[in-house]
Amino acid sequence: MLKTLNTGSVFHVLGFLILLIGLIQFIPLVVSFIYMDGSSSGIILSIAVSILFGFVIIKSTKAQKELSIRDGFLVVGLGWLLMALFGSLPYFFSGSIATFTDSFFESMSGFTTTGATILTDIEIMPKALLFWRAFTHWIGGMGIIVLSLAILPILGIGGMQLFKAEAPGPTADKLTPRIKNTAKILWLVYVGITFVEVIFLMFGGMDLFDATCHSFATMATGGFSTKNASIKAFDSTYIDTIITFFMFLAGVNFALHYRFLIGKFNSYFKDFEFRAYLFIALGSTFVLTFSNYFAGVFSSVFESLRYGVFQAVSIGTTTGFGTADYETWTSLSQILIFLLMFIGGSAGSTGGGMKVIRLIVVIKHGIIELKKMLHPQAVIPLKLGKRIVPKEVTFSIIGFFLLYVSLFVFISIFMTIIGLDFLTAIGASASCIGNIGPGLGNVGPTDNFAFIPGIGKWVLSFTMLIGRLEIYTILVILTSGFWRHR
Secondary structure, rough: OOOOOHHHHHHHHHHHHEEEHHHHHHHHHHHHHHHOOHHHHHHHHHHHHHHHHHHHHHHHHHOOOOOOOOHHHHHHHHHHHHHHHHHOOOOOOOOOOOOHHHHHHHHHHHOOOOOOOOOOOHHHHHHHHHHHHHHHHHHHHHOOHHHHHHHHHHHHOOOHHHHHHHHOOOOOOOOOOOHHHHHHHHHHHHHHHHHHHHHHHHHOOHHHHHHHHHHHHOOOOOOOOOOHHHHHHHHHHHHHHHEEEEHHHHHHOHHHHHHHHHOOOHHHHHHHHHHHHHHHHHHHHHHHHHHHHHOOOOOOHHHHHHHHHHHHOOOOOOOOOOOOHHOOOOOOHHHHHHHHHHHOOOOOOOOOOOHHHHHHHHHHHHHHHHHHHHHHOOOOOEEEEEEEEHHHHHHHHHHHHHHHHHHHHHHHHHHHHHHOHHHHHHHHHHHHHOOOOOOOHHHHHOOOOOOOHHHHHHHHHHHHHHHHOOHHHHHHHOOOOHHOOO
16 A cells, blocks of 8 residues: 655755755855856855745745655655756856756756766866866765765654665665764765875875865766866876776775775675676776777877776766777777776766676576576576575666666667767767766767757756666656555
8 A cells, every 4th residue: 555645744855955955055155255256146146046945945844754765766856856956056147057958957967976068168167166066076976865864854754765765776785773874974984085085186286176176076976077178188197097096986885985994904805796896997997908009099008008997997987087089999999988888886886877786687697597598497596796686686686777778778769869870879878877977979078968959958967867866766756656545
């Protein structure tokens, strides 16, 4: 029997989220005052609108009941839409992005950590809005819902339902008995690693502004840069190395980072998914390095390794930073990069894509089915390391895999209908559903999404949201059964 939606509590929580979006915009406002970049009036108007809407919703609703799982899905789905909506206002009100469609696209791309941009000249943007772009990445990376669980007691109502609906990956790794403590732990790890990266990047010659913005984008696996040429603009082997290392960390399950920090130093290599993730990163680096070196794309093995490892980790973790135009690389390299767009990082990381663990389960299930053709009576459990994966989890992952591929095909077809060529259509679709940023064709690493028709930008914005919340959270809201009660 389905219960009715607890709309009062749902909108009460959403009111707090809108209020929070307004309050955190004071940070880019301070940046605007520091650099006197002329965007302050637009940001102030955005803050006022966000706080007003949030306050009105909070005062006109009341949280009375425990949130159900259905309520949690609705809070998360609507919450991310409202984040993108109110997060777009600084761009639009300041006049830095002319249309609301483009402002919403940029905002959704930021919060979903996609990194796809409509900006043709990033460096002429006001500093405060460049900071806001990176900050939306950072907030969206771990999830504003998880942040809210840590700092807003009101969201302690039904907290686990929100965490399950929002947390990236097949399962939400509950580190402590209390969900609020879990959220705090995840955010402390997240903030700590970000701070360390800022320090290392400043040692490499970045100023505080660039180091902070790129650290936000790195740890969120977002990819928004303050430079038109992305990381290539710094032309530094040291900076490439530091960002590569931290992108790799961001693609690892954050629960493993926590366990490492409390003294469980073997936690990484005991984890089956981490070993597979590391193998994919190293294998991809090897192929990209030697494929391009022997083809003469780079003049030395070291140069090929420098660009190969950066791009393997950047695309593999769905960060999307660039130090080279991979569309000039070998066909083998481009095929591999396209495949990496679908794999993504580990479950429980800030990375997008299908996640490594799901790919492993799908492959293992296929192998088991082949064995059963030879031995029909055999009972062969699916194992990850020493752990047996329950059948219901396997079926759920296979369902996710099929939905992911189906949506990719559907969005690609739609993109061709509105006028994109085949390569650009599949590149844009893979980029947005995997939350990657750069794609292929006219949305490649040296291009942007500005030329796409308005309807295409709205569809791709929705695609980013579906990808960020891992398909089920959004699609379940769109089913008739979600709204029906008996």
